[in-house]
Amino acid sequence: MKRRTFIQTSIAAAAASAVFKPFYIKAQGKKYVFGFSQCTITEPWRVQFNKAMKKEADKYPEVELIITDGQDKTEKQVADTESLIRQGVDVLLISPKESAGLTGVVLEAIDKKIPVIVLDRNVNTDKYNCFIGGDNVLIGQTAGAYAVKLLGGEGAAKGNIVELWGGMGTAPAQDRHKGFNEPVSKESGIKSLLQPIDCDWKQAKGYDTMTTALKQFDKIDLVYGHNDPIAYGAYLAAKDAGREKDIKFLGIDALPDEGVTWVSKGQLTATFVYATPGVEGVKQALKIVKGEPVEKKITLPTMAVDKSNCEQILKDNGLA
Numbered sequence: 098m099k100r101r102t103f104i105q106t107s108i109a110a111a112a113a114s115a116v117f118k119p120f121y122i123k124a125q126g127k128k129y130v131f132g133f134s135q136c137t138i139t140e141p142w143r144v145q146f147n148k149a150m151k152k153e154a155d156k157y158p159e160v161e162l163i164i165t166d167g168q169d170k171t172e173k174q175v176a177d178t179e180s181l182i183r184q185g186v187d188v189l190l191i192s193p194k195e196s197a198g199l200t201g202v203v204l205e206a207i208d209k210k211i212p213v214i215v216l217d218r219n220v221n222t223d224k225y226n227c228f229i230g231g232d233n234v235l236i237g238q239t240a241g242a243y244a245v246k247l248l249g250g251e252g253a254a255k256g257n258i259v260e261l262w263g264g265m266g267t268a269p270a271q272d273r274h275k276g277f278n279e280p281v282s283k284e285s286g287i288k289s290l291l292q293p294i295d296c297d298w299k300q301a302k303g304y305d306t307m308t309t310a311l312k313q314f315d316k317i318d319l320v321y322g323h324n325d326p327i328a329y330g331a332y333l334a335a336k337d338a339g340r341e342k343d344i345k346f347l348g349i350d351a352l353p354d355e356g357v358t359w360v361s362k363g364q365l366t367a368t369f370v371y372a373t374p375g376v377e378g379v380k381q382a383l384k385i386v387k388g389e390p391v392e393k394k395i396t397l398p399t400m401a402v403d404k405s406n407c408e409q410i411l412k413d414n415g416l417a
């Protein structure tokens with residue numbers, strides 16, 4: 098090859114590799130750092146979320162995953178996220194405590210050209226690269242249709258419902274409320290008893306709010322908890338009041354060792370799967386660092402879990 102042609106070919110090859118392989122070059126020397134800002138680890142669903150995510154990240158020797166714990170406080174999670182930004186992570190993943198308070202720091206990362214993947218609870222901007230989570234309106238609608246059926250079926254349903262809210266400043270709680278009330282509000286025989294009270298996704302708050310509701314209302318037919326811990330807390334309150342047999346309890350999440358087990362014991366009537374999004378988060382982060390396109394929104398599937406399928410799920414998870 099003539100010297101000139103050789104030089105030209107080399108320049109073309111270098112240009113091509115600059116376009117297609119910039120991340121390869123980094124991978125040989127250093128790891129890709131994925132920083133994940135988790136809002137809390139006080140809830141079992143979050144613990145499972147982190148565990149599955151770490152397991153997925155461990156499959157890729159070129160990936161280092163840093164997980165922070167916001168300790169269920171917006172200010173702590175903002176500080177964690179700022180620290181991940183300062184460390185110059187290659188991708189920022191975040192599952193916000195609440196939408197409004199974490200939007201600023203997400204925008205800060207985007208401003209600094211750090212790719213952002215938002216998981217489970219959304220923020221008030223769509224400038225991120227990718228959102229991964231369940232369809233909470235659909236989950237709410239499915240739970241609402243299930244409640245209507247339990248209370249007598251479309252057009253004939255009758256009963257008093259207590260809805261126990263997750264964190265009101267979060268998109269999942271708003272969407273679970275909205276979806277549920279679509280089928281339920283069509284039924285003139287169904288009455289919603291409580292004004293919205295924030296149970297912040299916590300079993301203890303579900304217990305306390307239900308204890309008050311039980312004192313206030315003689316007839317409660319169904320409780321809709323925005324997650325399984327709240328629904329289970331409400332069940333325990335009803336049990337302590339000797340009224341658990343009169344009431345049906347619906348929750349959301351369906352962790353095998355929580356919601357599914359409570360369904361199997363007859364404590365909850367049904368729960369609806371809300372898959373943890375960490376594994377998908379790692380997969381999409383890898384695509385981003387490799388320069389591959391990612392979808393803006395990835396919706397994880399749901400399904401109802403009740404007496405008909407709970408035993409199988411427990412078996413599949415080595416719990417029966």
Ligand code: FRU
Binds near residue numbers: 140217218323324
């Ligand atoms: C865990 C959790 C889940 C719930 C989700 C909603 O922190 O409360 O129980 O489904 O968050 O974002």
